[in-house]
Amino acid sequence: MATMSPARASSAESSFGGAADTFSNVASLSSTPPTTVADSMSLASDASKPEHVVASDPIEETVSETLHQTLQESIRQQQQQPPPPPPTPTQAAPELMQMNNVELVVEAIEVTTAVSAPAEAAEAAETPATPNATSPADAPSSTGRPRRSRASLPVYNLAQLTGTAIHGKRRSKGDVVSERRRRRTIAGDTWADNNEDGGASPDGVAKSAGGTAGDRINALDSQRSMRGASTPNSKVSKKRALSPEPRRISTRSTGTPVENLANKLTTLGKRGRKSVDKGLSRVALEIKRLQDTNEFAGIDTKPVLYTTWAKGKLVTHTDPEPATKKRKVPESPKKAAPTKAETPVEEAPPMKQRRIKKWLEHGLYSGQEAPMDIYKSLTPTERKSLADMPELMPSGKPNGTLPQPIFNGLRLLIRGRDFKLPYDICNPLPPGQPKPDEWRKMTRNRFVGNASAIWKKNPHFNDYQSKCVCTPEDGCAESCQNRIMLYECDQTNCNVGPAHCQNRAFARLQERTKAGGKYRVGVEVIKTEDRGYGIRSNRCFEPNQIIMEYTGEIITEEECDRRMNEKYKENQCYYLMSFDQNMIIDATTGSIARFVNHSCTPNCRMIKWIVSGQPRMALFAGDRAIMTGEELTYDYNFDPFSAKNVQKCLCGSANCRGVLGPKSKEVKPPKAPKEDLKKSIKAGVKAGKRKLKELIRDKGDDEDGTAAKRRKIKKATGAAAGKGLTRALSTASLKAAKNAAKVVKRSVSTISVNAKATLGSKSPKLPASGRKLASIKRKSTVVKTYSKKISMTPKKAATSPPKQLSSRKSSLTIVAASTARPGKGSSPSVKSTPSTKEAKDAPTSRGRGRPRKHAIASPASGPTPRKALDIARPSHDIRIVESPTA
Numbered sequence: 076m077a078t079m080s081p082a083r084a085s086s087a088e089s090s091f092g093g094a095a096d097t098f099s100n101v102a103s104l105s106s107t108p109p110t111t112v113a114d115s116m117s118l119a120s121d122a123s124k125p126e127h128v129v130a131s132d133p134i135e136e137t138v139s140e141t142l143h144q145t146l147q148e149s150i151r152q153q154q155q156q157p158p159p160p161p162p163t164p165t166q167a168a169p170e171l172m173q174m175n176n177v178e179l180v181v182e183a184i185e186v187t188t189a190v191s192a193p194a195e196a197a198e199a200a201e202t203p204a205t206p207n208a209t210s211p212a213d214a215p216s217s218t219g220r221p222r223r224s225r226a227s228l229p230v231y232n233l234a235q236l237t238g239t240a241i242h243g244k245r246r247s248k249g250d251v252v253s254e255r256r257r258r259r260t261i262a263g264d265t266w267a268d269n270n271e272d273g274g275a276s277p278d279g280v281a282k283s284a285g286g287t288a289g290d291r292i293n294a295l296d297s298q299r300s301m302r303g304a305s306t307p308n309s310k311v312s313k314k315r316a317l318s319p320e321p322r323r324i325s326t327r328s329t330g331t332p333v334e335n336l337a338n339k340l341t342t343l344g345k346r347g348r349k350s351v352d353k354g355l356s357r358v359a360l361e362i363k364r365l366q367d368t369n370e371f372a373g374i375d376t377k378p379v380l381y382t383t384w385a386k387g388k389l390v391t392h393t394d395p396e397p398a399t400k401k402r403k404v405p406e407s408p409k410k411a412a413p414t415k416a417e418t419p420v421e422e423a424p425p426m427k428q429r430r431i432k433k434w435l436e437h438g439l440y441s442g443q444e445a446p447m448d449i450y451k452s453l454t455p456t457e458r459k460s461l462a463d464m465p466e467l468m469p470s471g472k473p474n475g476t477l478p479q480p481i482f483n484g485l486r487l488l489i490r491g492r493d494f495k496l497p498y499d500i501c502n503p504l505p506p507g508q509p510k511p512d513e514w515r516k517m518t519r520n521r522f523v524g525n526a527s528a529i530w531k532k533n534p535h536f537n538d539y540q541s542k543c544v545c546t547p548e549d550g551c552a553e554s555c556q557n558r559i560m561l562y563e564c565d566q567t568n569c570n571v572g573p574a575h576c577q578n579r580a581f582a583r584l585q586e587r588t589k590a591g592g593k594y595r596v597g598v599e600v601i602k603t604e605d606r607g608y609g610i611r612s613n614r615c616f617e618p619n620q621i622i623m624e625y626t627g628e629i630i631t632e633e634e635c636d637r638r639m640n641e642k643y644k645e646n647q648c649y650y651l652m653s654f655d656q657n658m659i660i661d662a663t664t665g666s667i668a669r670f671v672n673h674s675c676t677p678n679c680r681m682i683k684w685i686v687s688g689q690p691r692m693a694l695f696a697g698d699r700a701i702m703t704g705e706e707l708t709y710d711y712n713f714d715p716f717s718a719k720n721v722q723k724c725l726c727g728s729a730n731c732r733g734v735l736g737p738k739s740k741e742v743k744p745p746k747a748p749k750e751d752l753k754k755s756i757k758a759g760v761k762a763g764k765r766k767l768k769e770l771i772r773d774k775g776d777d778e779d780g781t782a783a784k785r786r787k788i789k790k791a792t793g794a795a796a797g798k799g800l801t802r803a804l805s806t807a808s809l810k811a812a813k814n815a816a817k818v819v820k821r822s823v824s825t826i827s828v829n830a831k832a833t834l835g836s837k838s839p840k841l842p843a844s845g846r847k848l849a850s851i852k853r854k855s856t857v858v859k860t861y862s863k864k865i866s867m868t869p870k871k872a873a874t875s876p877p878k879q880l881s882s883r884k885s886s887l888t889i890v891a892a893s894t895a896r897p898g899k900g901s902s903p904s905v906k907s908t909p910s911t912k913e914a915k916d917a918p919t920s921r922g923r924g925r926p927r928k929h930a931i932a933s934p935a936s937g938p939t940p941r942k943a944l945d946i947a948r949p950s951h952d953i954r955i956v957e958s959p960t961a
């Protein structure tokens with residue numbers, strides 16, 4: 076028998092890829108049967124079988140093709156070699172008969188090759204011993220090789236070819252295969268059974284299949300292939316059950332083949348084994364590496380939850396909670412009663428919160444709104460120039476990348492001059508600045524002790540009402556009634572709404588600080604050379620723009636005295652400011668505003684506003700804009716009370732007063748009211764004269780009844796004047812004039828009071844025009860205030876020191892650090908207003924008049940409408956002064 080060259084054998088091995096011993100099984104399962112069928116059928120059939128019938132499965136087809144090609148090639152090689160001595164028919168027949176099923180298959184394949192080569196097929200058909208030989212009549216006429224060579228047609232043993240012949244030697248040494256019962260279990264069926272049944276041998280196949288080639292193929296497939304094996308043949312099973320023959324149990328392969336590494340390795344080639352060895356060494360290394368791990372050692376590092384059943388209930392035992400989470404409270408023995416079933420709680424791992432980065436805004440408008448009206452700050456010449464430069468006109472889209480310097484940008488562009496960026500716009504103070512230890516930040520006022528109760532009891536509490544009559548076009552600008560009265564607009568007292576209303580400083584401040592960021596907040600604490608800490612801006616502020624709120628603990632005077640005697644006894648600095656209704660804001664715990672230093676030429680003001688019915692104090696920019704890097708200051712108007720409390724002022728301004736003391740007196744008799752008074756006196760005298768004339772004439776005219784008519788007409792000219800004149804009529808002309816002047820004053824006051832009453836009422840109908848009213852008030856405030864105060868407390872006015880003009884800022888008092896602190900036993904206290912000895916002694920609206928020994932600041936401000944109007948508000952700090960006319 077010819078053998079394949081090793082190369083061929085290996086290629087066949089690789090193409091089959093099956094196990095050595097189970098080759099026949101595997102091969103028959105995967106590839107052989109169709110080939111076999113095809114070949115068997117081609118042998119059995121009358122005509123050559125068309126190819127498409129053979130290969131129903133693509134894999135099988137591929138394998139059969141490969142096998143076919145391999146065999147063809149080997150045949151060709153053999154043909155080229157000298158032919159071996161022809162075997163005798165007796166020799167050939169038993170050899171063929173010895174072939175097991177696999178050999179039959181190989182033979183069949185070979186015959187298939189013969190089918191493809193008609194001459195060879197014809198020769199094969201002539202072989203008498205071959206059971207699957209075709210009849211000579213059917214064989215095509217021989218045109219190829221001689222008969223001798225046909226006789227020597229090799230039969231290939233695939234077991235040999237694949238190197239597994241070692242296992243099959245017994246079959247090749249004279250065993251009669253057909254008589255042997257070889258059990259090869261395939262899914263409950265065996266080849267032997269099939270042989271018994273006669274279906275497995277080609278003849279059997281032919282018999283059982285019968286009929287057409289297609290049927291036969293199907294029959295063979297159903298029995299030999301895996302597919303066929305999966306459906307047990309019931310007839311066969313019955314027969315097997317009845318069969319008396321004892322069955323030989325194969326020691327080589329019984330049942331499902333067990334897969335193990337040795338088996339696998341033997342089936343692999345050299346290269347395959349090498350790669351497996353390589354892999355194994357890697358695995359070994361990996362195992363070595365894992366040896367140290369808990370997982371490998373089987374150690375549990377996580378808590379093990381286990382459950383038990385107790386009294387018919389599931390009890391889950393969990394690990395005790397980590398000690399860091401909750402402080403354990405020792406349980407009383409009563410409480411340590413039997414615990415209820417705990418529910419299993421699986422704690423989720425704590426989620427790491429992603430830190431949101433805060434970006435600082437860039438540019439010179441940082442934290443600042445661009446001016447709405449670009450023409451606002453420009454002079455007429457600049458406006459004219461701007462008209463010629465359309466490229467500078469705003470496009471409607473704010474330049475967020477490189478905005479112009481606020482307040483000055485457009486001007487600089489119009490002038491065409493270069494400008495320098497303020498150095499510190501990109502240079503805020505680095506972190507780690509020295510900060511006072513004792514300072515505790517608090518951004519809202521907080522009542523302490525009984526301050527809140529006293530505050531609410533105060534009758535002034537309900538007086539804080541106002542309502543503006545502005546329209547969205549007005550935008551609650553300078554003429555807003557609320558603004559003039561220092562009331563912040565909100566939804567209850569303003570119809571304009573937040574989009575257009577410009578009188579919502581505190582609300583804006585809140586938005587700004589809430590948004591956060593160094594530039595938005597715009598202030599930072601600095602350490603000055605000689606005045607302790609201070610505050611500087613790190614952004615621009617518009618004129619009169621709110622900068623920060625002065626907040627702290629609101630305390631009563633008594634509490635303030637106590638703190639100063641006990642708590643702050645050793646302090647060098649006090650952060651106390653007179654607030655409202657005899658209260659004091661103690662900013663020792665408070666806002667950053669407490670660090671603002673004094674200057675005799677300040678750039679800020681400390682102003683009290685009413686926000687939602689509550690007074691609040693805040694630092695505002697002065698009349699000029701504040702640039703980045705400027706130190707913020709306001710005038711303390713500090714009243715030292717005694718010489719020993721006087722502190723040297725280190726503000727360094729040109730008009731420094733030298734000491735932290737009160738402002739020079741600003742008592743300037745108002746001019747406008749004097750002129751008004753003169754006019755009114757003249758008018759009164761005139762009116763008196765006229766009245767007298769009329770009276771004289773009336774007497775004469777009474778008879779014809781015309782006097783009454785005239786009087787009626789006169790009365791209609793004006794209620795106030797009429798009133799005054801009516802009174803004047805009853806006195807002498809001079810007296811009447813004086814009275815008339817008084818009435819004029821009173822009437823202005825009345826307007827103001829009425830206006831307030833009206834504003835305070837909830838009626839939506841307000842006096843004809845809020846703007847008009849505001850202008851009246853602005854003109855007449857001083858007069859009004861004096862007269863009002865006189866009218867309010869006539870007795871006190873009589874005893875009060877003459878000619879002391881109040882100021883809006885007098886309501887603010889700072890009790891600041893004094894170089895000479897009060898000695899032991901002294902009782903330092905706070906007082907808000909009196910800055911002179913007379914004032915100190917004089918009774919104030921507080922009604923206390925206690926002697927003060929402490930340094931007191933009383934910041935004053937320049938003349939503004941707000942200042943004047945603030946006096947109109949009922950306040951304990953407003954001193955009672957005489958009217959200049961009195």
Ligand SMILES: C[S@@+](CC[C@H](N)C(=O)[O-])C[C@H]1O[C@@H](n2cnc3c(N)ncnc32)[C@H](O)[C@@H]1O
Binds near residue numbers: 723893
């Ligand atoms: C309300 S504190 C201001 C913050 C204070 N510099 C600090 O370090 O806490 C007021 C005190 O600051 C000091 N001070 C403020 N302005 C001053 C000035 N212009 N000249 C001298 N000392 C001043 C005084 O000691 C004053 O009593």
